[in-house]
Amino acid sequence: MVERTGDGAQTDGRSTRWDEHRAQRQGELVDGAVALIEEEGAHFRMQRLAERMGLPRSVLYRHFKDRASLDELIRRRVVESFVQRMEPTLTFEGTIEESVHRVVGAHLDWVSQHPRLYAYMGIAEHSMGDGSLVADTKSAIALTLGERFGDVLKALGVPKVPVRSVAVGIVGFVDTAVNQWMRDPEPEQSEDELRAMLCRSVWAVLDSTLRSVGVELSPQQRVSDLERLAAAQG
Structure with missing residues (x-):
């Protein structure tokens, strides 16, 4: 479904919903990382986060550009x-x-x-x-x-x-x-x-x-x- 914005531009409603889903999922992963740090310390491995969230490690990197970007989001949450x-x-x-x-x-x-x-x-x-x-x-x-x-x-x-x-x-x-x-x-x-x-x-x-x-x-x-x-x- 295509939606028209106030300035005449068109946006795909499905794209917007997907962006919202990605943001929500990213937030859940950051929360999981914060909880992991609370339990195990600052130097956690991505594999441990993947295991905690029940995801393949490759899926984690679909939500973050790299480890540095994940660290920055975690630090912001903290x-x-x-x-x-x-x-x-x-x-x-x-x-x-x-x-x-x-x-x-x-x-x-x-x-x-x-x-x-x-x-x-x-x-x-x-x-x-x-x-x-x-x-x-x-x-x-x-x-x-x-x-x-x-x-x-x-x-x-x-x-x-x-x-x-x-x-x-x-x-x-x-x-x-x-x-x-x-x-x-x-x-x-x-x-x-x-x-x-x-x-x-x-x-x-x-x-x-x-x-x-x-x-x-x-x-x-x-x-x-x-x-x-x-x-x-x-």
Whole structure:
């Protein structure tokens, strides 16, 4: 069946349905690969994926240009999972301390729950700004935090501070520390100790940054109270 589009071009309905089927099947194969990585680790063989999905290996390559294209789609799916876990935490609800614990905790919780997916992302191989998917994701999280932190400071009438640089530094520090902890065969800290150390360190950076512009806040201060105070003073 031929369908006419708005611009006068004609498309074959069967072709469209086949494209949709291919996209759905490709998604199922990517999901299967993600599950395989969770179970067996990052260095899986295509034959194992074929066996898992009940397909000849040759059929897999009909859905992907090559192994590199499959890896890229897997990495995108893993990054989506990570971002979905992080996004709800990128707020300043509650106290400053609670906000820090929420963001750091979400990062560490996801890594602890998905250690093999974290390894697959190749975190240690990608620095912020190198143009890779993983690096861009870290940069986006850092910039989001920077913007929200900057909005709070602006509401308080705080002089200009390098919030983006501070946010990028914090995200890079947390990410590198967690990555090293995951790779260490004999970690020098427990997960709870690592979590506490990261939260203390993040607050120390924020506190130092604020003091440099003459602002002293308690980590128990509620951000919403600060915003209301700034509005009343304005």
